[in-house]
Amino acid sequence: MTFCFEKERALFPILTRKAQLSSCSQSALSEPVATAIRDYTTSWLEQGMDWVGWVTEVDGAKAEFARLINADPSDIAVMSCVSDITSSIGSAFEFTGDKNEVVVADIDFPSLGHVWLAHERKGAKVKFVPDNGKNCIDLEAYREAINERTRLVSISHVSYYNGFKQDIQAIAALAHSHDALIYVDAYQSVGSMQIDVVRDEIDLLACGAQKFLLGCPGIAFLYVRRDLAKKFQPSNTGWFGRVNPFAFDIRHLDYADGARRFDTGTAPMINACAARAGMQLLNSLNMADVESHLRFLSDIALQEAKSKGLRIASPLDVNLKGATTAIYIHDAQTVERKMANDGFIVSARNDVIRVAPHFYNTEQEVAAAMNALARYA
Ligand SMILES: Cc1ncc(COP(=O)(O)O)c(C=O)c1O
CATH class of the missing domain: 3.40.640.10 (Type I PLP-dependent aspartate aminotransferase-like (Major domain))
Structure with missing residues (x-):
């Protein structure tokens, strides 16, 4: 699937350094939001x-x-x-x-x-x-x-x-x-x-x-x-x-x-x-495009998690889920910190790590995050 949010992705400086996949908790900071805070x-x-x-x-x-x-x-x-x-x-x-x-x-x-x-x-x-x-x-x-x-x-x-x-x-x-x-x-x-x-x-x-x-x-x-x-x-x-x-x-x-x-x-x-x-x-975006991109990323997350043998806590049918894919993992809090050191910002809750992309994330980021997670599973 072609990535149609290239222009908007460039508004999120952190994405040049890290894969921020934590929208279920805190999404990435964009230039317009940073400017609005500065203007205040x-x-x-x-x-x-x-x-x-x-x-x-x-x-x-x-x-x-x-x-x-x-x-x-x-x-x-x-x-x-x-x-x-x-x-x-x-x-x-x-x-x-x-x-x-x-x-x-x-x-x-x-x-x-x-x-x-x-x-x-x-x-x-x-x-x-x-x-x-x-x-x-x-x-x-x-x-x-x-x-x-x-x-x-x-x-x-x-x-x-x-x-x-x-x-x-x-x-x-x-x-x-x-x-x-x-x-x-x-x-x-x-x-x-x-x-x-x-x-x-x-x-x-x-x-x-x-x-x-x-x-x-x-x-x-x-x-x-x-x-x-x-x-x-x-x-x-x-x-x-x-x-x-x-x-x-x-x-x-x-x-x-x-x-x-x-x-x-x-x-x-x-x-x-x-x-x-x-x-x-x-x-300013077409929400139907956002939704279908996130559905596509959900599909990638599920496929990658399955292929790496990860235990998935989310529904396996993309029609029954939102953007977040949760993976059972031992000591999720520690894994969240390790993932951050590896350049992946994901979010721990109880016994799962949540991988939660937004429209600005790519297929490659989601796949790489699942790959990194597999090292700690
Ligand atoms: C679905 C949902 N509802 C409510 C909350 C809590 O919201 P607040 O801290 O604004 O009360 C959260 C926070 O993670 C949430 O994910």
Whole structure:
């Protein structure tokens, strides 16, 4: 397959020295993102303060995120991390009566399970959907778990651990057929594949900036379906969630229209600059091309791992996985460090090493990383 991102690859200086294959954790720093961070510090150094300019960056970041998921900028709120977003969503729900179950999958990122377990004090009942023994979840398991007592289905789109990709459209349909809502943690998917919250009828969706969005830690985005937003009054709130944040009326609690009611306090401005630049770069690409390149690299990763006899923790069918390929390995943390010394930036989690390319990576880099991994298996 011809590599169609040569021009954009040149924007990532580290790639001339190292194969950065860690987008499931932190993607490579591009020139436009580095420039956006520098521009923020320059404005701070030289103008002292540029409140309007910085708020404009936050709004710009919301707009870029909206574009990536086929939403409107007014459908997006901003916080500092996906864990905070999940807590805020929880603070907007009443868990009273029998319709109080939150369906969470065993393979979801632990933070989400923790947030929902913390809501058991408020009457929520967490129901964990078991995996099928291969760190994947069958749709059938959701059919068994979701019923008339389900209030919310909170699941990840793509697993942080092994890249397993769930059929969010089918799970959303299941949730809705039982009058429940669906909240998708899309931290491992947005930026690496086409996402359409309208087509898939997603109610709530969250994603942070540092993985496939090409940004840095400390900022995350929440999508809230427009016709649903007015039903939510999150108790985790702040002045930016008000109709007019600049009214400075301490005695009056109102909620802004749309997703903005989930905004809390001053946004992480410098992170917004980085996130905006990263997503601008992504939005300048054709996401269908990005998705098909990453599918091709997935195929290479699986083939190379198989041919080297590596034990694969990811689904073996590229249609069931995102960009990440996970390999079982003894003492993964140590192997991550050894791989870094060899020039391969990969990411350890528990008992696996995750090889997570982005659009800027090549077939040769993925194959060489699997080859290097085989030395430590
Ligand atoms: C799928 C997924 N969800 C949530 C998180 C945690 O996000 P945050 O640290 O922004 O709360 C991660 C982090 O790795 C993740 O991969």
